[in-house]
Amino acid sequence: MLFLLYINDLPHSINKNNKIVLFADDTSLFISNPDSINFRDDVNKILQHMHECFDANLISLNWEKTHFMQFTIKNNFFNNFDIIYKDKKLTTVDSIKFGLTLNNLLSFKKHIETIVPKLSAATVAMRVVQSFLSLDSLKLIYYSYFHSILTCGIIFWGSTYYSNAIFKMQKRIIRIMVGIRNRDSYRGYFKRLKILPLL
Numbered sequence: 151m152l153f154l155l156y157i158n159d160l161p162h163s164i165n166k167n168n169k170i171v172l173f174a175d176d177t178s179l180f181i182s183n184p185d186s187i188n189f190r191d192d193v194n195k196i197l198q199h200m201h202e203c204f205d206a207n208l209i210s211l212n213w214e215k216t217h218f219m220q221f222t223i224k225n226n227f228f229n230n231f232d233i234i235y236k237d238k239k240l241t242t243v244d245s246i247k248f249g250l251t252l253n254n255l256l257s258f259k260k261h262i263e264t265i266v267p268k269l270s271a272a273t274v275a276m277r278v279v280q281s282f283l284s285l286d287s288l289k290l291i292y293y294s295y296f297h298s299i300l301t302c303g304i305i306f307w308g309s310t311y312y313s314n315a316i317f318k319m320q321k322r323i324i325r326i327m328v329g330i331r332n333r334d335s336y337r338g339y340f341k342r343l344k345i346l347p348l349l
Contacts, residue, residue, distance in 0.1 A: 156207045160200070168196060178248060193218075197235045211235070217243045219254050250303040258307035262315065265299050269316065272296040273323045280326055288327045289343060296323055300348065308348065317348040 153175060160177070161170040171178045181196060183189035204210055218233045218240040233240040245253040251261040272295040280288060300316065307313060321336045328339050340347045 153209070156209055160203060164196060164199075168192065193233055197233070201236055213238065217241045217246060219243050219246050219252075221254055221256060223255070250306060258310050259312055261303070261307055262310075262312040265302075266315065266319070268299050269296060269319045269323075272299070273319060273326065276323050276326045280329065285327065285343075289345075292323060292327060292345070296320075297345075304348075313348060320348050 157172060157177065161172065164170050164179075168182065169180045171180070179196065179200070181189065181192050183192050216235075219242070233242070245251060245260045247264075250258070251264045252258075253260045272292075275295060276288065276291060279291065283291075300320065322332075324336050324339050324343065324345065325332060325334070327343070330336070330339070
């Protein structure tokens, strides 16, 4: 609570063209400028301002978790330049976890690659317990272990090309839950279980 009080006014200290998003102890700074020179100047000015705010409140950045990522379109990168904060160079990355795993091209391929192993683990777990739990219990496991991962940020990535791979995994876990083979039709079971199919 004390930490939140320290950083509560930080977003109000940044100019209107840029934005700070606070989530618990995570702080994300979004800076937009189509001119590469002005962009670099904006970044360094705002970081200097944040440095002054942090020093005044006796708090500091976690260097292990502080990165710079440039969102852009293909073949439209700015020239490489260093982002300096307190005489240290920020690590430049091409993907980062921001709720979803985003890359600098705003493609959700990286996010899908991140959640596929988790969904696979949920599918294996479902296969292990399917034979000795009731269907209601299996649904609880589905919602807590599979559905929660499936729906995270789905409004952003759900209509992308990559969602088809996730839908195949959803069909697989439904088949396991109801005990049918891969060749058997799954469609009626979504309605029976009252589970919304991804596609």
